[in-house]
Amino acid sequence: MALLKGNWKVRLSLFFGLGFFLFFFFLISQFGSPIFSFLQRPFAAVGLWTGTQWQFLFGEARHPKAYAILQERISFLARDAVSYEQLRTENKNLKEQLAFVERSSFGHVTARIVMWSVNPIHHRFIIDRGTKDGVVVGASAIIGDGIFVGKILEVHTHTSLVQTSLDPDSKIAVSLLNTSRTIGLAQGTGGALLSFEFIPQDEDVQINQLLVTSGLEEGIPPNLLVGVVNRVTKDPTAPFQQATVEPLVDIRRYGIISILIPSVAL
């Protein structure tokens, strides 16, 4: 076996090969990330377009039952949206009257997703923004106006690692949009759903209720949409009840996200 027995050329090439890899990746971490992000963009764009077409052809068109469920969910949420808008207007007026001052604010930076993890355990991706853009660990990643999709796990100079809410290591402080604003912890399960844990037994949790960030976690503003309750598991003998939450969006359909950065970090 030439790899192990006295072939000094093979051992030397192994040694130099490993050394070269280490040095090369050191170079990448310091200087190469912007070039890599630039090179990865066309691949990501093609993959996103292909995935969208695939979903259109083989996804929604073939699931009329899922479509009906979504229609019902829209009606339920629309009723909530009307009362929410009324409360928002009322709140705004009251704040103006009290001359209320916002103590904290968040800036945002847009980022492209350039790389995905390709295993079923972790749901993580790399974006092309890093410390030079003001991104910090723990900052929230959102889609659109305020749909929470994950938080920053690790930051480098030009890139950052985002852990989605579906990652099994992900835990987010959340609250239900119900009358009592039930708070709890939303944990990723590694699959397509979240688990909403530690709900007191006396709380009224219903299917199709919205889950939002509670604001109790540093770096994550309140009222970012996390998902909608899909199922409630109530065991009278257990101290807490548990709900299954479905995210509002499939993050793999998006190539561009926003990172909310606390104003002190900007």
Add this chain to the structure above:
Amino acid sequence: MMFRTGAALIVFFLLFFLETSLIGFLPEPLRFFPLLLACSVYAIQHVGTPVGFWWLVGEGFAFDFWKIGTVPYETLIGFCTGFVGIIVARHLFSNRSLYGVLGCATICYGVQQALHACFLWILSWRNDLFVSWSAYISFTIWQGILLVILLSICFFFARRIRFFFRHLSLVSTREDF
């Protein structure tokens, strides 16, 4: 030598970007395509170049570097998979038949997934990670099927791939291992 190393690196990063940046956006099960593993095993077994071994090590290193691997020890797993691939290609299977290529790939894939499963079990036992074993088994089966499909396609275009490797000087006239 420099040209060969440069060519191997460019092809590696092309395959890595295809797997993580393009295929990563596709819906399941298409995003499970093990492109780098298939190309590395094909290079080792059918083309007869050890560059596939370095691609597997490089893939593991890249996963550990960007922290997007299944477990935090992807470099070690890539090293073991590549090593097993070289041993199996040299001593067990011929490089002339599709069955040899698939046999080598199956063994390499089995070693890789066995190591992944071991590390995942250790991490879940220590409560460091919650593992959905049903999702993992489903992923393993799908990825195995896609690996076989991909290698069959590679074997179909064997002559062109070999020409491509020779053109980039990735295949030496001497026996490399």
